[in-house]
Each structure stands twice: as structure tokens, then as C-alpha cells.
Amino acid sequence: MTESPKETMPNLSIVVIGRNEGPRLRRCLESIRSADYPADRIELIYVDSGSTDDSLTVADQLGARTEPIATGPFSAARARNVGLRLARHELLHFFDADTVVDTHWLRHAVDQMHAHPSVACVTGIVEEIDPRANIYMLVSSFDWHIPPGFWRMAGGNVLVRADIVRRHGGYDESLVAGEEADLCYRIRQDGWQILQTGQPMVRHDLAIQRFRQYWRRIVRTGLSYGMIALRFRRRPEKMWLRETLLNLTEVALWIAIVACAIALRSPAVALVLPGFIVARILWIATRTRIGRRAPRTHCLTYAAHCQFSRIPLSIGHLLALKHTWARTQPQLIEYKTP
Numbered sequence: 001m002t003e004s005p006k007e008t009m010p011n012l013s014i015v016v017i018g019r020n021e022g023p024r025l026r027r028c029l030e031s032i033r034s035a036d037y038p039a040d041r042i043e044l045i046y047v048d049s050g051s052t053d054d055s056l057t058v059a060d061q062l063g064a065r066t067e068p069i070a071t072g073p074f075s076a077a078r079a080r081n082v083g084l085r086l087a088r089h090e091l092l093h094f095f096d097a098d099t100v101v102d103t104h105w106l107r108h109a110v111d112q113m114h115a116h117p118s119v120a121c122v123t124g125i126v127e128e129i130d131p132r133a134n135i136y137m138l139v140s141s142f143d144w145h146i147p148p149g150f151w152r153m154a155g156g157n158v159l160v161r162a163d164i165v166r167r168h169g170g171y172d173e174s175l176v177a178g179e180e181a182d183l184c185y186r187i188r189q190d191g192w193q194i195l196q197t198g199q200p201m202v203r204h205d206l207a208i209q210r211f212r213q214y215w216r217r218i219v220r221t222g223l224s225y226g227m228i229a230l231r232f233r234r235r236p237e238k239m240w241l242r243e244t245l246l247n248l249t250e251v252a253l254w255i256a257i258v259a260c261a262i263a264l265r266s267p268a269v270a271l272v273l274p275g276f277i278v279a280r281i282l283w284i285a286t287r288t289r290i291g292r293r294a295p296r297t298h299c300l301t302y303a304a305h306c307q308f309s310r311i312p313l314s315i316g317h318l319l320a321l322k323h324t325w326a327r328t329q330p331q332l333i334e335y336k337t338p
Contacts, residue, residue, distance in 0.1 A: 219313075
């Protein structure tokens with residue numbers, strides 16, 4: 001598709017959300033300022049969720065309109081809704097402050113939105129800035145791989161038609177995780193589509209350095225899946241219900257095998273579990289290598305992560321079940337440090 005000349009590009013609101021992102025925020029805003037998009041067509045807004053660092057000063061220095069949220073509870077959904085209310089233009093791009101925007105993305109995304117009138121959300125490829133920094137970054141980088149096409153949801157970095165998002169109530173602030181999936185679900189039920197273009201959008205800085213951060217991130221992912229699965233469990237499209245039940249079932253199977261081995265005092269039964277897990281790791285690694293052509297050792301490491309992560313994912317699922325039944329709101333699970 002031929003790219004639009006700069007003089008014909010429409011006005012674009014960009015909302016960056018963050019909390020104690022430090023140098024990552026400066027890097028994000030600078031990448032937006034240097035993007036291949038007319039600067040006079042960009043309205044740049046930074047919504048800050050109670051940062052205790054110099055984030056607001058950095059954003060102000062780089063010419064962004066700053067909007068602090070002084071008191072909690074803080075969440076991505078609340079920050080995006082603040083940006084949604086402030087944005088003046090029909091096309092609105094959300095970015096997380098821990099990303100670096102590809103130079104050509106904004107123009108490409110706007111062109112794609114105009115080329116597909118039935119599309120409400122446009123997203124692209126996310127890559128980790130330094131996937132080889134440590135094992136946590138390596139395995140997490142695999143999760144960003146989404147082939148181009150029409151999908152059920154987009155993540156936090158997305159170009160949207162602002163009026164459509166407002167018409168559907170914006171992001172649900174009762175969700176501390178899974179708010180993007182919830183919004184995309186509601187939009188799609190009204191006939192709109194979510195497009196992954198397959199073009200580079202952002203490089204992401206997950207900034208995980210310790211096991212505790214890695215664990216908490218997976219628990220939050222499990223909470224997200226669980227909350228969405230329970231929310232739409234009675235709808236025709238039961239989003240994430242199958243994935244949630246399969247994960248819980250596999251962990252329950254592990255526990256049953258261990259219980260049987262203990263009850264029967266049988267070493268042979270005890271060997272069933274590691275045999276089963278190894279077989280699953282090899283199967284996942286083979287499929288990953290075929291789909292992504294990554295090094296074999298990386299695929300095996302990722303596959304081992306997929307099996308291990310079932311435990312914290314299940315904890316997140318159970319937290320979602322607990323809060324849904326009790327009709328309480330879970331707390332935000334933070335895993336990054338400034």
C-alpha cells in the first residue's frame with residue numbers, strides 16, 4: 001500500500017501512560033517526537049499514575065501535556081480513560097511508557113485504519129529491546145509473537161477510533177488486568193475488527209531482572225485470563241475460558257500424579273510426572289521452532305517456561321475466581337521497579 005504524503009496525514013492524539021518509568025519514559029517520548037509523522041498533527045498527552053520519580057518533569061520538558069493521577073487505586077485502565085477524555089482527535093494511539101516507537105509506525109498505522117473502515121483497533125509487532133539480557137527476558141520475548149491478521153484483541157499499544165472506544169464505555173476500571181481484552185471483546189461484539197498489521201510497532205523494555213518480578217508478572221497474566229474467562233463464561237464467545245480450564249486441569253493432573261505416587265509409595269508412578277512434563281516441553285519446543293525458527297536452545301528454554309508458568313498462572317486464575325465470587329476488586333500486581 002502506498003504511504004500517504006505527510007501533508008495529508010490527519011491529526012492524531014497520542015496518550016502515553018506510565019508510573020515510575022524513569023529513563024524509559026524519556027526514551028518513549030523522544031521516539032514519538034522523532035517519528036515519521038508531522039509534529040504539528042500530533043497531540044501528545046502523558047498520563048502519570050502517582051509516580052515518585054521525575055516522570056512529570058521529563059514529560060513536560062519534551063512538550064507533552066501532563067495529567068497526573070495523584071491518588072489510587074492506579075491501573076492502566078484508569079490512566080487510559082483519563083487520556084481518552086483529554087484526547088481531542090478521532091484517531092488516538094495509546095502507548096505504554098516502557099516502549100520505543102518505530103519511526104515509521106504511526107504513518108503506517110493511520111494508513112491501515114483508513115484502508116479498513118471496519119477496523120476499530122490497529123496494532124503491530126512488539127519486540128523486546130534486549131531479549132538476551134537474562135533468561136526471564138528471553139522467555140518473555142516469545143510471548144510477543146503474533147502473526148498478522150484479524151485477532152480477538154490488541155494489547156496496550158494500539159491505535160483506536162476514539163469515538164468507538166467512548167461509545168463502548170472505554171476501559172473497565174474494575175479490571176486491574178485484562179482491560180484490553182475486555183474492551184476489544186465488547187467492540188468486536190458490535191461488528192468491529194482488530195487488525196494486527198505485521199509491521200514493527202514498538203520495542204518493549206520488560207525490565208525483569210529477578211525471579212520475583214518474573215513470578216508476579218505471570219500471576220498477573222493468570223489473573224487477567226481468569227477475570228476475562230469468568231466475565232464472559234455465559235456468552236456465545238467464551239473468551240479465554242478454554243485456556244484457563246486447560247491450564248487448571250493440567251496443574252490438577254500434576255497434583256493427582258504426585259498424590260497417587262505418595263499414596264501407593266510407587267517410584268514408577270512418581271516418574272510419570274517428570275516424563276509427562278518432559279514430553280510436553282519437547283512438543284512445545286518443536287512447535288515453537290517450526291513457527292518462529294528460533295535457536296533450538298531458546299525454544300527449549302521457552303517450552304520449559306511454558307510448563308513451569310502453569311503454576312503461577314493457576315494462582316492467578318484462582319485469585320480471579322476468589323474475587324469474582326466475593327465480588328471484590330483485586331489489587332494491582334506490580335512487578336517492575338523504576
